[in-house]
């Protein structure tokens with residue numbers, strides 16, 4: 001399968017407030033795969049995801065999509081290519097869930113155009129996928145944390161971008177919605193999308209991710225096939241806590 005929507009990170013470094021937050025990152029995040037960015041608090045996962053989304057520019061090196069630096073892409077082109085699900089969706093955005101999800105269609109619309117039937121269908125379908133269609137008329141501040149999280153995911157789905165980046169998307173979700181989301185992400189990858197998520201739940205990563213990248217103190221400790229990356233020895237060294245994953249990584253189960 002052609003890998004035109006793979007993200008390629010080369011020799012990337014990022015500094016803020018006079019200190020390096022990321023150094024020497026080289027990483028391939030292929031299309032048609034679910035990749036998990038893992039590591040302890042403060043390792044640099046969100047910072048790396050923001051650089052992949054083009055929300056910040058690297059101090060050195062580059063994150064490229066289809067050969068182009070994401071930080072230098074025109075914002076509209078970037079929004080057509082990359083959908084972003086933040087860690088927390090603020091409750092004080094004065095929109096209903098339906099209006100917020102419809103924002104995902106903006107990169108596909110003309111400046112003053114009204115939403116097309118295709119835009120409306122994409123919005124409805126995205127709400128239905130996350131089981132939020134019954135809440136479409138509710139304001140965001142009238143939703144629970146998990147419901148708001150599902151609305152943020154729906155906006156990214158409505159965007160229909162080939163790359164989807166998610167920062168701890170299972171954070172506020174109950175068990176069923178965590179697993180439903182992971183199955184959805186696998187389905188999106190099977191359709192050819194590049195799916196990259198920051199996760200703290202190593203069992204979920206082992207169960208659903210194809211690829212894993214393990215960050216520690218701003219450096220990439222290991223990356224590649226999830227089964228090979230998530231070894232007890234490496235996890236003990238990075239998390240400084242013994243971890244033995246109950247679920248074998250999916251490549252092991254598939255074998």
Ligand SMILES: Nc1ncnc2c1ncn2[C@@H]1O[C@H](COP(=O)(O)OP(=O)(O)OP(=O)(O)O)[C@@H](O)[C@H]1O
Nearest residue numbers: 016017021039040041042043044045046047048198
């Ligand atoms: N704008 C900033 N200025 C200075 N330091 C920052 C900035 N943003 C993040 N940091 C620091 O960079 C480090 C990495 O932060 P980041 O949010 O990427 O970590 P993370 O791996 O996502 O952590 P967590 O699991 O706790 O969410 C942290 O030590 C954080 O305090």
